[in-house]
Amino acid sequence: MTYCIGMRLERGLVFMADTRTSAGVDNFAVSKKMFSWQVNGERAITIMTAGNLATTQSLISLLEERSVSESERNPSILREPTMFQVARLVGATLREVIEDSSPTGQTSADHFGASILLGGQIKGGKPTIFMIYPEGNFIEITADTPFFQIGETKYGKPILVRAYDPKMDFADAIKLLLVSFDSTVKSNLSVGLPFDLQVYENESFETGRTKRICEDDEVYRTISTGWGNALRDAFQLLPSYKL
Known part of the structure; x- marks a missing residue:
């Protein structure tokens, strides 16, 4: 299993x-589930994956292969004009991988399925995050839904709902995510350290600060x-409640 969170703050985006x-x-x-691309001064894109490992690795490999050189960027997440169009491309690529993997096509999506969190910013647009489903469709983060989770979501959600504040700084947001992850790790053996962390600051168009948080991390x-x-x-x- 997996646990991934993408959160939007007034200052930017946080991924874990x-x-x-x-x-x-x-x-x-141990397998990496967070991947990033950037074009300096123009775009920064982060993807996190959950689900069938063969499916997610094929998805990332295809996206990487189609972004290698300028002449081969068609279609490519490094050429799409908006994050919405990037989400459409990633969704279509995910659907392509699932259909190619299954002898009976999309009807076997449950076996080969995967879910994706896609976030970032392209110049001229706002920072945003999308949740992409195995069928290739997706939803976008909103003020009413300021964070997305994929994978083993139920154990870590209550603290997010109670403590999230869009005005919090990155340090407090990371603390909140660590509490959410710690609650999940203690409840489910299929989620575990190390955690990959990334912070994206609005209008920076760089994938930003990254860190791998291991079990011996003193702050954690x-x-x-x-x-x-x-x-x-x-x-x-x-x-106490007395009868």
Whole structure:
């Protein structure tokens, strides 16, 4: 399984993805699920993947291959004029991969399926994030839905809903995402460290600051322990319910 989050703030975008892949309870591996492209001063694009690993790797390989040189960028995510058009291209490419992988076409999408988070900014447009489904259709982030999750979403969502603030700075947003990821890791063995993190600042048109957060990261360990202690303390402060 997988856990990925794409979040939009007033200052920009924040992306985080785990790296665990599994083929059973005793067979774990690490695989990158976050990929980025940029054209300096013109566009920055980030993709995170969840689902069938063969499907997602084929998708990324196709997008990379079609973006290698100027003469071969047709179609390419480095030539599309808007993020909306990039989302359409990624959705069509995902559908192409699934249809090629399945002997019965799109009817086997469940077996070969994948979900994608696509985010970034192209000059002249606003920073945005799309969630792309296996069928190739997609939805865009809004003020009412300021973050998207794919993969194992249910354990980490409550803290996002309660604590998200579009005005928060990047440091607090990363802290919020780490709490969400930590809650998921403690609840599901198919999600695990290390986490890949990326921050995109509005109008920078660069993929921005990136980091791989490992188990020995001191800040992550402090957040993990502190959040657990804070929950226990808060529980004790709540009134008991007596019949």
